[in-house]
Amino acid sequence: MTLDVAPPSQMGSTGDTLPPGGVVHRRPWWMGQHMGTGLLLGIGGYALGHYLGNTIAGGYTHVGTAGENDVAIVLALLLGVVGWLAGVGALNYPLAKLAGREPVAQPDTQHWTRFFRFSVEHKTVGMQYLIAVLVFLFTGGLLAMSIRTELLSPTSHIIGPGTYISIVGEHGTVMMMMASSLVVGPLGNWLIPIMIGSRRMAFPRVEAFSFWLFSAGYFVILTALPLGGFPTGWTGYAPLQTQATVGMDSYLVGFSVIGLGMILAGFNLLVTIINYRAPGMTWSRIPVFAWSILATSALLALATPTLAVACMFGILDRTVGTAFYVNAHGGSSYLWENLFWFFGHPEVYIMALPGFGIVGEMLPVFTRKPLFAYRVAAAGMIGVALLSFFVWQHHLFQSGINPDMRPLFMLTTELISIPTGFIFLVGLGTLYKAKIRFEVPMLFALAMYFNFLIGGVTGVFVSDVPVDVTVHGSFFVLAHFHYTIMGGLVFAFFGGVYYWMPKLTGKMMNKTLGKVHFWMMFVFFNLTFFPMFLIGLLGQPRRVFEYAQGLQTLNDFSSVSAFCLGASFLVFVVNFVWSIFIAPQEAPLNPWGSLGLEWQTATPVPQHNFERIPVVLTDPYHYSEPGASPVADLAPTSFAEFAAVGAGGGGPIARGEP
Amino acid sequence: MSQVRVPADSGYVATPEELAYEARAAENALFTASRLMIGCFAFAFAALAFAYFYLRSANSYDLWRPHSVTAPVGTGTAVMAFTAAATVLLLFGLRQLRRKDVLAFDVAGWVAVLSGLLALGLQCWELTDLPFAPATGGYTSVFIGWAVMNIIMLVSGIYWAETLLARRARLRKAITEEGGAVRGVPSGIFRLNVDSCVYFWGFIAFVAVFFWIFFYIAG
Numbered sequence: 001m002t003l004d005v006a007p008p009s010q011m012g013s014t015g016d017t018l019p020p021g022g023v024v025h026r027r028p029w030w031m032g033q034h035m036g037t038g039l040l041l042g043i044g045g046y047a048l049g050h051y052l053g054n055t056i057a058g059g060y061t062h063v064g065t066a067g068e069n070d071v072a073i074v075l076a077l078l079l080g081v082v083g084w085l086a087g088v089g090a091l092n093y094p095l096a097k098l099a100g101r102e103p104v105a106q107p108d109t110q111h112w113t114r115f116f117r118f119s120v121e122h123k124t125v126g127m128q129y130l131i132a133v134l135v136f137l138f139t140g141g142l143l144a145m146s147i148r149t150e151l152l153s154p155t156s157h158i159i160g161p162g163t164y165i166s167i168v169g170e171h172g173t174v175m176m177m178m179a180s181s182l183v184v185g186p187l188g189n190w191l192i193p194i195m196i197g198s199r200r201m202a203f204p205r206v207e208a209f210s211f212w213l214f215s216a217g218y219f220v221i222l223t224a225l226p227l228g229g230f231p232t233g234w235t236g237y238a239p240l241q242t243q244a245t246v247g248m249d250s251y252l253v254g255f256s257v258i259g260l261g262m263i264l265a266g267f268n269l270l271v272t273i274i275n276y277r278a279p280g281m282t283w284s285r286i287p288v289f290a291w292s293i294l295a296t297s298a299l300l301a302l303a304t305p306t307l308a309v310a311c312m313f314g315i316l317d318r319t320v321g322t323a324f325y326v327n328a329h330g331g332s333s334y335l336w337e338n339l340f341w342f343f344g345h346p347e348v349y350i351m352a353l354p355g356f357g358i359v360g361e362m363l364p365v366f367t368r369k370p371l372f373a374y375r376v377a378a379a380g381m382i383g384v385a386l387l388s389f390f391v392w393q394h395h396l397f398q399s400g401i402n403p404d405m406r407p408l409f410m411l412t413t414e415l416i417s418i419p420t421g422f423i424f425l426v427g428l429g430t431l432y433k434a435k436i437r438f439e440v441p442m443l444f445a446l447a448m449y450f451n452f453l454i455g456g457v458t459g460v461f462v463s464d465v466p467v468d469v470t471v472h473g474s475f476f477v478l479a480h481f482h483y484t485i486m487g488g489l490v491f492a493f494f495g496g497v498y499y500w501m502p503k504l505t506g507k508m509m510n511k512t513l514g515k516v517h518f519w520m521m522f523v524f525f526n527l528t529f530f531p532m533f534l535i536g537l538l539g540q541p542r543r544v545f546e547y548a549q550g551l552q553t554l555n556d557f558s559s560v561s562a563f564c565l566g567a568s569f570l571v572f573v574v575n576f577v578w579s580i581f582i583a584p585q586e587a588p589l590n591p592w593g594s595l596g597l598e599w600q601t602a603t604p605v606p607q608h609n610f611e612r613i614p615v616v617l618t619d620p621y622h623y624s625e626p627g628a629s630p631v632a633d634l635a636p637t638s639f640a641e642f643a644a645v646g647a648g649g650g651g652p653i654a655r656g657e658p
Numbered sequence: 659m660s661q662v663r664v665p666a667d668s669g670y671v672a673t674p675e676e677l678a679y680e681a682r683a684a685e686n687a688l689f690t691a692s693r694l695m696i697g698c699f700a701f702a703f704a705a706l707a708f709a710y711f712y713l714r715s716a717n718s719y720d721l722w723r724p725h726s727v728t729a730p731v732g733t734g735t736a737v738m739a740f741t742a743a744a745t746v747l748l749l750f751g752l753r754q755l756r757r758k759d760v761l762a763f764d765v766a767g768w769v770a771v772l773s774g775l776l777a778l779g780l781q782c783w784e785l786t787d788l789p790f791a792p793a794t795g796g797y798t799s800v801f802i803g804w805a806v807m808n809i810i811m812l813v814s815g816i817y818w819a820e821t822l823l824a825r826r827a828r829l830r831k832a833i834t835e836e837g838g839a840v841r842g843v844p845s846g847i848f849r850l851n852v853d854s855c856v857y858f859w860g861f862i863a864f865v866a867v868f869f870w871i872f873f874y875i876a877g
Contacts, residue, residue: 097821267691267694272687274686313803316802321792329794329795332716335713
C-alpha cells in the first residue's frame with residue numbers, strides 16, 4: 001500500500017483539491033482572507049515591529065544621539081511584510097504543513113474578488129501581476145515627471161536637493177523592481193504553462209507567494225519617502241548607504257523582499273519549463289518566448305540571492321553594528337559595489353531578454369514568415385545569460401579597481417554583444433523581404449528594435465574604458481540604459497499586452513487608441529531621451545538638481561517631451577478601461593492568425609488550460625509553408641510514443657537516474 | 659480511452675495516461691527544484707565567501723581580525739557537528755526507507771530534526787555570547803553574517819524534514835483509523851521528496867564544514 005500524499009489525481013489541478021462530492025463552506029467575501037485583511041495585519045505588524053524595535057534598541061546611545069532607530073524601522077518593515085502575507089492567507093498552508101496537513105480546498109471561482117486573494121491559479125496570478133506592474137510603472141512614471149519638472153530650470157527650484165535625490169532614488173528603485181518582473185510576472189506566469197502545453201505551474205503556491213511578496217515590496221519601498229528617502233540612487237552605494245537616515249532601511253528591506261519574490265518566480269518558471277512540457281514539446285519546439293523566460297528565470301534564481309545577501313549585510317551594518325561596508329572598521333564599501341553589480345548586471349539581461357522573447361513571438365505572426373534561425377535565437381539567449389555573470393566589473397571602471405583588470409572586463413562586456421547581436425539578427429532576418437502587417441503590437445515590436453539598436457550600440461561604446469571614464473555618471477549613461485530598458489523592454493511589454501490581451505481577457509483593445517498610444521510613446525520617448533546623450537556629452541551629471549545655464553534649452557526640450565511621454569501612458573489607461581470595461585469588443589478566437597499553442601485553446605482559457613494534454617507536433621513558426629503539419633494534436637487518443645520527448649517522460653526520474 | 663473524473667466535483671477529467679504523465683512530471687519537478695534550490699543557496703553562500711576573502715585580502719586599516727579574535731570554537735564545532743549528524747541520520751533514514759524499514763526511517767528522521775534544532779539553538783545562542791563587538795573588524799562582521807545565513811539555511815532544512823515526517827505521521831494515523839495497514843510503505847514521490855531533502859541537507863553539511871574551517875580553524 002502507499003502513503004503517498006500527492007495522489008496523481010491531483011497532479012492536474014491547480015494544487016488545491018475539493019473533497020470528492022463534498023461541500024465547501026464558503027464565507028462571504030468580506031470575511032475571508034484578502035488584500036484588506038493583508039493591509040490590516042500589515043499595518044498591525046508594522047506597529048508591533050516598531051514597538052519591539054524601540055523596546056530593544058531605544059536605550060542604545062547612538063539611537064539617542066541620532067534620534068533614529070534603524071532596528072525599529074527594520075523590524076517594523078519585516079513584521080509588516082509578515083503581517084501582509086498572513087493577512088492574505090499566504091502563510092496558511094506553510095504553517096498547516098508543519099502538522100502534516102494537506103492543502104485546504106480552494107473553491108474554483110471566476111468571481112472578480114479572486115484577484116484580491118491568495119489564488120494559486122496561474123492565470124489569476126498573471127493578471128494580479130499585470131495590474132501590480134502597471135501600478136509600479138505609473139508610480140515610477142509620476143516620480144520621473146517630478147524629476148523632469150525640477151530640471152525645467154537650472155537655478156529656480158521647486159524641490160530641495162535632498163528631496164530631489166530621494167525622488168531620483170525612489171524612481172530608479174521602483175522602476176528597477178518593476179522592470180525585473182514586468183514580463184516574467186504577468187506574461188510569464190499567465191502564458192508559459194499554456195505555451196508549453198501544460199495544465200499547471202510546477203509549484204502554484206510558490207508562484208502566488210512570489211506575487212504577494214512583490215506587492216509587499218511596493219509598500220515597503222514607498223515607505224522610504226515619508227521616512228526621509230535615501231541619498232544613494234537605486235544602486236545604494238556605500239558609504240552613503242551606511243550614513244543615510246532610516247529611509248535607507250526601506251530600500252534595503254524592500255529590495256530584499258522583492259528579491260526573494262524574484263527568486264521564487266524564476267525558480268517556479270524554470271522548473272515548470274523544464275518539467276511540464278507537453279508530449280512532443282522538445283527543446284527545439286518550445287516557443288522563443290519560453291526560451292527567453294527560461295534564460296531570465298535562471299538569472300533570477302541564481303543572481304538575485306547575491307542581492308539579497310548584500311542587502312542583508314547592509315541591514316546588519318545599520319542595525320547590529322557590523323562593518324561590512326565601513327572601511328574604518330575593517331570593511332569595504334567596494335564589497336557592496338561588487339556584490340550589487342554581480343546581481344545588477346545579470347539584472348540588465350533579466351530586463352532585456354523577455355522583451356526579445358515577446359517580439360520573437362510577434363514577428364513571424366505579422367510577417368507571415370517562419371522565425372529566422374530559431375536555434376540561433378535560443379542559443380543567443382542562453383549565451384547572454386551565461387556571459388552576463390562575467391561583466392559586472394565594468395561598473396567599477398571608475399571606482400579605482402586594479403587597472404590591469406579593466407581590459408578583461410571590457411572584453412567580456414564587448415563579447416556579450418555577440419549573442420545579443422545574434423538575437424537582433426534573428427529579428428532582422430525575419431523582417432527581410434516580409435510583407436509586414438502594421439498592427440499595433442507589430443508597431444511596438446519594430447520600435448523595440450529601433451530603440452534597442454541605439455541603446456545597444458551606445459552600450460558597446462560605453463563598455464570601452466576610455467569612453468566609460470569620460471561619460472561615467474553623466475546623462476549619456478542615463479540615456480543609454482533608458483534606451484535599452486524602456487526603449488527595449490517597456491515597448492516590447494506594451495506590444496505583448498496588445499498582442500495577448502484578446503487571449504487574456506477575451507476583448508480586443510481599441511486599434512485607433514492603440515496607434516495613438518504607440519506614436520505618442522515612440523515619438524516622445526525618443527524626443528525625451530535622445531537629447532540626453534547630448535546633455536551627457538556636454539557634461540551634465542546625473543542625480544544633480546542644478547546644471548549649467550547653457551544646457552537649459554536641451555533640458556526643457558527633454559522635460560516637455562517627457563510630459564507628453566507621460567500623457568501617452570494615459571492614452572493606454574483610457575484604451576484599457578474603454579476596451580475592457582466600457583465598450584468591450586469580443587475578440588475573435590485567434591485575431592492575429594497565430595500558430596502559437598496558446599491561441600489554439602478556447603477563450604476564456606479553461607481552468608486546466610486544455611481539455612486533453614496536447615501532443616505537440618512541430619514548432620509554432622511554420623507560417624506560409626504549404627503542407628506544414630498542425631502545431632499540436634489537441635485531442636490525442638494516446639501520446640505514449642511522444643511521452644519520451646516531453647517533460648513528464650523525459651526527465652531524470654523517468655530515466656531512472658536517482 | 660477510459661477516463662476518470664477527479665476530483666469529483668471540479669469538472670476536471672483526466673485519462674489514466676495523463677495522470678501517469680503528470681505524476682512523472684511532478685517527480686521530475688521535485689528533482690529539478692531540489693537541485694535548483696541548492697543552486698540558489700550556493701550563490702548566496704558564494705556571496706558570503708566572497709565577502710570573507712575580499713575583506714580578508716583588503717584588510718582595511720589592518721582591521722580584518724584585530725587581536726586575532728575568534729568566535730567560540732566549542733560552540734561553533736558543536737553547531738557543525740550537530741548539522742553533520744542530522745545529515746548522516748537523514749541519509750541513514752533514506753537508506754532504511756529504500757529497504758522499506760519505515761520505522762527506522764521515522765526514528766532516524768525525528769532524531770535528525772532534533773539534531774538540527776540543537777544546531778539551530780546553539781547557533782542562535784552563540785550570537786548572544788560573542789567575545790567581540792560586531793564592528794571590531796572584517797572577520798567579526800562576516801562571522802555575524804554567516805551566523806544569520808546559517809540560521810536561515812538550518813530553518814529551511816529543518817522545516818523540510820519536519821513537514822515530511824509530520825505528513826507521514828498524519829497519514830499513518832489516518833490509514834490506521836480507517837482500518838488499513840498500520841505501517842505502510844511510502845510511494846515513489848514521497849521517497850523522492852525524502853531523497854531531495856537529504857540532498858539538500860548534504861549541501862547544508864558541506865557549507866557548515868567549509869565555513870567552520872575558515873571561521874574557527876584557518877581564520
